[in-house]
Amino acid sequence: MQTITTTTDLAAFCTEAAKRPYVTVDTEFLRERTYYSKLCLVQLAYRDENGDDAVLVDPLADGLSLEPLYDLFRDEGVVKVFHAARQDLEIFWVDAQVIPSPLFDTQVAAMVCGYGDQAGYETLVRKIAKAPLDKSSRFTDWSRRPLTDAQKTYALGDVTYLRDIYEVLSERLRSTGRQKWVQEEMAVLNDPATYTSDPETAWKRIKTRTTSGRFLAIVRELAKFRETYAQMRDIPRNRVYKDDALVELASTKPADDNDLSRSRLLQREARKGDIAQGILDAVRRGQAVPQDRLPKVPGGADKLQVNPAIADMLRVLLKAKSEETDVAQKLIASSADLDALAAGQRDMDALKGWRKEVFGRDAILLTEGKVALAVDGARVITVPR
Template structure:
């Protein structure tokens, strides 16, 4: 059975060994259905090699367990930290330990730039690269309950043992194809700690508002900020307090008293009384009191009045050709919205810099300038200099 570390001393001993390794693979098991912040229940780690003794489970729920030795390892510049689909794991470690593991390698992102498609799953990579299969029967179990079953432990450990072979394969493939810098550009966003801090003052931007009225936006901003702070302070999911559609309704109806909240069609019962109700009414009042000169403005949309449909169609053909040539999914290079922006004269976007510019953007700009044309040769689209 997998080795489970339940003391800080045992974790420190393993991390000391890991500090001399070129990389360590990492995964987590957590719960988030009933809390605002994820509850970290298990950490899986594996060192290079094929020996299962080099793979361990770390129990953060064990009495007296401190993850500080692990956080020190995460800060080491000499050890690559390998994850698959790392974002939620990174958020947990940033909240729990104030650290974003670096240097980082995300096999989902790496697989994307190696031609495996967009957001390829771990199970797919295990099957295609490690030539193995996963038992997913323990996937949705309660990871906070102790003791963990043998099936849970085996399932959890597989998430880091196969990851070693996947990492080594993808790392070599990136070097072979000269695409390592593609990955580095994509990972720059993941390793930015600002991405894991939720600012209550910006929470309103996630709402799907039905109006761009400055006053409604001001009220929605105050309501969303109240909900976010309330959820964070009590570690409760935000939608357990007030759902998004109810917040939008309140921003529109502007209730001025707790009694007015009773007229809401969408508000949860617990939000119609007590601290939540009082907080909602106070938030509406703050939104109503914002001076006209300080009302928030919606994000400016891009003007597409000059959209050239024929040019947009040509760009779609070019995108498909360049994606096939590079063996990447077209939407990784540019979205349909991006193509419409380009055909409307907007020359800024993810496609206009970095590796996307190398693969697609540069030729899109040449097409706009009339320097290239497209022709068909059999089943292939060819780029022809003009």
């Protein structure tokens, strides 16, 4: 189990990997105490006619630069294979503004190839590589050195079996002509905006039942301050204050330190110093927003004029199309998509690209009364009206 600790050795491995058609990649990181993930380990593997190779890269080693790896990520001649890549890619984007290209995510590919909704890596190892996977080291502290043999074995398993998974899934995609489907899904992962947390829009993640524009304006300012503060100090946003405390503050509208001291949910550290001042300033800004610039709750299913009968028929259609194509329902359309369709909306991913071919076209015809659902043996089919 080779562990690379120098830039020279990393460059040598990446030079060899660049001669192969693909390289599998995974990371281990910590995020419990920071806003941005702390990269603790990178695993890499490849395979070709000359044999296999897999290594661990220690980014915590003194003097090691990841630039040879980033050069490999930029090499368009080598496919970079990940499983559930989003968090891994966020690390590389934040560190070096690089997104591996071309990119292949086996979780997405597995959903297209009939392995269900969000197929886990352990499931794919068992079904495709026909091997057990020891996950006992999953929650260990990857920042501690030296790494144990158990940790190294676990980490390497995340890229060695990934080679078999990639080869099987890529061949199935080729044989079914669905490579383009996966390529469309990679567009989100290839977009830098996917890995950027904008303080201006942080309020949209806060769950609240109140639709008052003034209340939402205060929520927006409190969320913006929290996100900015957490990013600047690289601490988890919940260490500043949690969502339930944020909602409480928007309701009580504290005007001074005495008001803050009465909060039931605000942590003690947030009742003084920079955080306390930031809260009070945010509340004042929210209260000062002009009436015509107050935010509104993003449209949800409860705000739409949803016809429940149409929504139910769309769910039957989605299940039928999922079974017919062997593609995970969740990948084709979400429950929110179906409700929006039943309410007459048409601007959604479920009606674009390969999804339109698989489901969207018939979904629109169904909502317009131009096709009906019928039973054909054990199948549900559409028939013209």
